[in-house]
Amino acid sequence: MNGLSLGIPGVVGVRPGTHFCALYSGPDERDRLLFSFLEEGLRHGDKCLCLIDDVEPERVRDRALRPAGPERSPRSAQLDVERASDTYLRSGAFSIDDMMSFLLERMDAAVGDDFGLLRAAGEMSWVLPGPPGWEELFRYESAVNQAVVQMPAILICLYDLQKFGADMLVEVLHTHPRVLLDRTVIDNPHYVDPTEYAPPAELTSGSPYPLVKAGAGRDEVTDRWASLTDAELRIASGVAQGLTNREIAEELYLSPHTVDAHLKHVYLKLDIHTRVELTVLALQHHGATG
Structure with a gap:
């Protein structure tokens, strides 16, 4: 498959099997990225998946599938929108095995429905309250890089620069080989290969770890x-x-x-x-x- 567009002006030549982090500031910038990505997938005939908590799923569907018309019904089958917290925490806690199984299930379903590509976007604010198992998030993000190489898929994780603490964003950079920022794709010089990545001690020792961007400081x-x-x-x-x-x-x-x-x-x-x-x-x- 030739290089694909993300639907974002200037961002072309993306290959299947790619795992991005998209860094943005606030909901307006998020929506510009997210809906461009979904609408390009719908136009291209791909299976699209959006996991988001900050916007009601039905509002995402309505905006991505507009305008209403005879073409909406078949396109509707291309798009699944679900609450991110319901997916990432579907057993009540975050689990690497559960999320890997979820991705493989959705990949198999897309292939079974004759879609040539799965485009998935996950908005990551679900982790900010510190739900059970969240400490495994970056082990998962790192492991996804090995799994997605074998998939006809493009995966984008959405991180709001206004919400996440600097320590969290350091790990975001360590676990994503490519970064989407300001409508530009950057080969991430700080990416750590999954065979070498180890989360910081604070994530494995149970000691406090700053999740959100510090308000007081x-x-x-x-x-x-x-x-x-x-x-x-x-x-x-x-x-x-x-x-x-x-x-x-x-x-x-x-x-x-x-x-x-x-x-x-x-x-x-x-x-x-x-x-x-x-x-x-x-x-x-x-x-x-x-």
Whole structure:
């Protein structure tokens, strides 16, 4: 099968067997991504699946299938919309085995109904209350990368940058090989192969782990980001794109020593220690990175 469109202008050449994370800020941006994705699948004749809690399933169906008309009935069979929490927690707790079985069941059903491709989008806010078993989420996200390669499927996990904590978004980046942001698909330089991925100790020890973006500290983080100079912002943008310090230096016509010094100042100002933490903050403030 040739490269496919996601229905998003400029995003073409997507291959079946791909697992994305889509990072967005707020419901308007989510809807632009989600409905473009679903409508392209319907147009292409694919089986489409949407798992979402933040919008009533029937409202999603009505918007994706509009306008009403004789073509709506056959297209209606292409689209399934379900509550994300009912699916991810269908046994009352999150289970990797349950979700893998669910995906395989839907894949088999799509093939049995003569659909050549399954397009599935899962909105991930169901995890924010910390339901039983949620600690296994990123083991699952990592394992999906091995499973989906064998599937005629495109899977997109939807994460709201306004809701999720930086620690959670670090794991999102570790477990998705490709990132969709601002109508651009990025090969994720921070992706960790499933054979090497291990979740942080806080996820396996039962100790507290920040799920949501910290409300009390949000203004402080924003103030710290606003304190970065233009040069520091350009370097942060380069890090978020996966460039090495030497590559950033060449792009900005600086010496590697200057880039190293700027990066140390950025870490101090933001109270962070790693490139992936800087990438998460750059994504959360992507309008400010230029």
